Amino acid sequence: MPTTSFDKDSIKASIIGKLQRYNGRTIEEASNGQIYRALASTVRDQIMQKWMISREERKTNNNKRLFYLSVEFLMGRSLYTNILNLVSLDAYKQALDELHIDVDKVLQEEPEPALGNGGLGRLAACFMDSLASLDLPAMGCSIRYEYGLFRQKIVDGQQVELPDYWLGNGNVWEMPVMEDACEVHFNGHVEMGNENGRTVFRHVGYNTVEAVPYDMPLVGYDTSTVNSLRLWSARAPKRIDLSDFNHGHYVQASEEKELAEAISNILYPEDNHYEGKLLRLKQQYFFTSATLQYILKDFKKLNGTNWSKLPEKVVIHINDTHPGLAIPELMRLLMDEEGLGWDEAQQIVSRTMAYTNHTIMAEALEKWPEDMVKSLLPRIYQILVEMNKRLCARLWNFFPGEAERVGRMAIIAYGYIHMANLCVAMTFSTNGVSKLHGDILKQETFHDFYLVMPEKFSAITNGITHRRWLMACNPELTKLICDTIGTDWVKDPELLHDLAPYADDAAFREQFEKIKHNNKVRLSNFLKEHQGAIVDPNFIFDAQSKRLHEYKRQMLNALHILVLYNRIVNDPNFTMRPRVFIFGSKAAPGYNRAKLIIRFINGLSALIAKHPRASKMLQVVFLENYDVSSAQLLIPATEISEQISTASKEASGTGNMKYMMNGAITIGTMDGANVEISEQVGMDNIYIFGMRSDTVLDMYRERNYNPMTIFETNQELRLALTQMIDGTVLPDAPSALQDLYHSLLIGDWGNMADPFFVLKDFGSYSMAQRRIDADYADRDKWNRMAVINTAMSGVFCSDRTIREYNDTIWHLDPLKRKV
Known part of the structure; x- marks a missing residue:
């Protein structure tokens, strides 16, 4: 079995050798960027041995595996935390010291992966760290955003958005897995036929986008387990139309390529127009379809086509509503590609899928225009219609005569596909992320669903990985605690x-x-x-x-x-x-x-x-x-x-x-x-x-809050609010903050003033x-x-969070072999 630990001398030799082979440089001549790549690829070599062993162990043991679907993974830089989790800090520090390498300057050379925005993505990253550290077999699944969210620049006090081209010099940690590339289909129409007395549906006339996976290793702390983060990149099947190009139509020649690859360009493209909404919908279907195709392919390799065993071997976790299209997509694959009937497929789907809700904010509970889904994803739309029909029949039996209530709970209602309703209704588990949030979901946001299916609901408080958020970022405090x-x-x-x-x-x-x-x-x-x-x-x-x-x-x-x-x-x-x-x-x-x-x-x-x-x-x-x-x-x-x-x-x-x-x-x-x-x-x-929170919710219901009375009675607040619009704060643009002022005191478009109770x-x-x-x-x-x-x-700490998820929802067995 290959060694999974590197000593000081082998680390030094590896760095020197890589600089010579790949850059033709000595340590003294090399730039910090070249030293970074040599150091990172040395660490990657150490990881690769563990990664290979982890994959073989998972296949040999055929453990149940978690697939954690999230539109964001805000990973942060990996070099230092990978060395930390390999428990190799001392060896690398000694090697770098002897080579007279300034570690801090080299670490700054690593690009920050632009794969997330905020807490949702950072939580997903912490979860991946804890899953590997607890030896639980898992794969994170998302999109390989080429330009991320954006790089923020403050110009004259205002935010300006610039592209964040984090892949400009490559990503030393990722590995393309071309054998798992697959096709994702958009648009077209569905034809119905009959095969051996069975009704079949064929999606025809579609546009094809290739999904190419890139895997990044997720190293557990002081363990042999290395899980994977799989990021899907969109690619056009035809890279260039040579006929158009040779006729001088240079833009048209690569138009198909540009349209396809736009899917994996930007995280959260602006959606205040139709094209932006359409692109977000494409993104969400693209990575969920590609992921599910891989999941079924991997399952068949290990278990054949005994699909009744899928919930015993696979659990798919939907992190907020963005990956919710995984639900009808798994139905489509099981029925249209594998030949299962509706009832059998739905039973498998509902035993395999779990959902975490992260917000009660109405605008974040996603909904898609029905016509958009029907046009872009015609077969998925058909499946959603049937799901909605069956769900509404069940709800009508529970709430007879309450059409409005059933409408609020429906998957399709008032011209929209309601993703949160889909996720709650069609998964086996719905959890909140704190005790208070779990109570609000049951008592307010999804109260009617809770009445119908209370067994689904739970609350598991979020956590953070102390390895990054204490040990890596605060080494002095870490040493004091250990001492x-x-x-x-x-x-x-x-x-x-x-x-x-x-x-x-x-x-x-x-x-x-x-x-x-x-x-x-x-x-x-x-x-x-x-x-x-x-x-x-x-x-x-x-x-x-x-x-x-x-x-x-x-x-x-x-x-x-x-x-x-x-x-x-x-x-x-x-x-x-x-x-x-x-x-x-x-x-x-x-x-x-x-x-x-x-x-x-x-x-x-x-x-x-x-x-x-x-x-x-x-x-x-x-x-x-x-x-x-x-x-x-x-x-x-x-x-x-x-x-x-x-x-x-x-x-x-x-x-x-x-x-x-x-x-x-x-x-x-x-x-x-x-x-x-x-x-x-x-x-x-x-x-x-x-x-x-109960007072806040009561005030929303009563709608009798008037912030103007506070403005009139609190002299300090009145002065501060007036200074927002009289040129005190922005002397060159006195009226620029009028919208903020009015939102706090008057409200807009008939909405309540100060809706978040600032005053x-x-x-x-x-x-x-x-x-x-x-x-x-x-x-x-x-x-x-x-x-x-x-x-x-x-x-x-997220280790506690992950144990709770595993005990309550996933029921994974740890991989057996330890370091």
């Missing part, structure tokens, strides 16, 4: 609770605080190099980093900053501990209000910087192009974690867990996993403010911030709170 309580917590992170007694140890708190300061210095250096921002590490570091959305309430944070600015400017006796507010957010390209919030935040930054007194106590930094790598610097440096979404809107959150694990203290609403964080750390070690919760938020300022001055108290947050964070 203090030993190393058993590395494989059992809930043992972090053994740190709790050290919250009362003055010497430990002093070391803990010193590490936090070092991380603040590291972040300050990065901000200066990255975007020229000069930040004093002696300021309090307060961070809010998450996707820009109104319900996440970056607006609440920004309004409070403007109020603080006014207090400083208008009251010469007012003082506060100097604080820098750091924002890291991307706004969807078509989400104009979110982009205005970014402009507002950057306007505040400029306003404060110009004022000699305010700038000594306040600073605002917008971290440009926030991604996993910058998060790994921001989170360990942060002291105050802003988790301030409107209660009931955040399904769970995972940023709250990352900050907590690194010793930041949360200011937040009782929303998502904040509820469980407060239970773990106790109310003395978190700052909770604002309305609770309603402002007073409570402001008081919590006053408590923070006072408590931070007591260093012993603050550091004790910080230690408690780290100590109680182990329960939020």
Whole structure:
């Protein structure tokens, strides 16, 4: 059996040899980029041996396997975490030191895979890390986006989107798997025929796109298991029309290629027009169809055509509604390609598919125009119609005479295909991602489904991988923890609770605080190099980093900053501990209000910087192009974690867990996993403010909230809101923020004003911030709170989450062989 560990000398020899063979360079001559590729391919060689063995073990044991379908996987850079999970950090460090290689500069050469946007994709990445580390056989499945979401540039305070061509110099970790390439068919029509007395359906006249898989290894920590992330790339069957080209029609000659490959160009193409919606639908069907074709091909190799065994060997997890077309596609493949009848196929499908809901936001519960689906996916549409017919018949028996209620639960209703209804109705499991979210799904969002099929519903609180979000991003704190309580917590992170007694140890708190300061210095250096921002590490570091959305309430944070600015400017006796507010957010390209919030935040930054007194106590930094790598610097440096979404809107959150694990203290609403964080750390070690979720839901039902009364009675808020539109914040464009102002006070298009209760919760938020300022001055108290947050964070590790998923939903057996 080949060795799966490399020593210092073999690592050195490999790097030197690769530079000579592939670049004709010595170590001294090589660029950092060339050294990166030599180092990464050395690590890949080590992984390949394990990957090969893992595949053979899975096939030999014929274990049940999870296929985790997600439109996003926000992986982050892989080089350091792969070395970490191979438990080879010391060997590689010694080798690189002896070769006089600057590790930090080489690590920066790795491109950040642009395969995700926010929490959904980062959660999927954490899950993949934990699945491999727990020896559970799994494959993540998504799209190989060539240009990702976008690269964010801030120009004159405004977001500008640029292509993120992360594959420009190749991806050392991926391997094309051409033998698994397949065809995906669009458009055309369906013909019905008869074969041996059986009705058959043939999809004809279709357009073909080739799906080409690229696999990336997912390395488990200190184990032999290496799973795969499979990313599908779209390709035209005909690369160029030579006849058109030779007649001088150069654009037309490659038109088919460009149209096909657009499918895997961009994550979340703008969908405020028909073509954008159509492209998103194509993307979702493309990768689900390709994945399911591979799943059935792989099943047949190991089990033949005994399809009744499929649920025993395969579980397919739909991560939010985006991969929901996997449900009718599996029906199509089993019936049209494998010859099963409807009842048999549906029984298999409903025992194989599971669904996680990640949001109660109406706009995120996807629905597709019925005519679009009918035209683009004619056979899938037929299957959806039949599914809907059978579902509605069942619902009518449960709710006789309640047509409107049945219509709300239907898969097809009012001209739309409702993907959340499809996912809940046709899978064997539907789970929320925190206790609160699970309750809201049962009591509000899917209440009627819960009445009909309660056995499907569960709640499993999200988690994060401590390997990346503590061990990789905060090595100093990791060493302190190991020196203090030993190393058993590395494989059992809930043992972090053994740190709790050290919250009362003055010497430990002093070391803990010193590490936090070092991380603040590291972040300050990065901000200066990255975007020229000069930040004093002696300021309090307060961070809010998450996707820009109104319900996440970056607006609440920004309004409070403007109020603080006014207090400083208008009251010469007012003082506060100097604080820098750091924002890291991307706004969807078509989400104009979110982009205005970014402009507002950057306007505040400029306003404060110009004022000699305010700038000594306040600073605002917008971290440009926030991604996993910058998060790994921001989170360990942060002291105050802003988790301030409107209660009931955040399904769970995972940023709250990352900050907590690194010793930041949360200011937040009782929303998502904040509820469980407060239970773990106790109310003395978190700052909770604002309305609770039941109050918020009642206010939505009653619709009697009038933010204008707050505007009229709260002088500080009235001044701040007026400054948004009088030229104070944006002197060169005084009216630019009118939409934000009106949305808070008047509403638009008949909708309620301030729909996320920014003004309603402002007073409570402001008081919590006053408590923070006072408590931070007591260093012993603050550091004790910080230690408690780290100590109680182990329960939020994704290893615990994955064990719960496996016990409750998947029922996978671990691969047997260990290192």
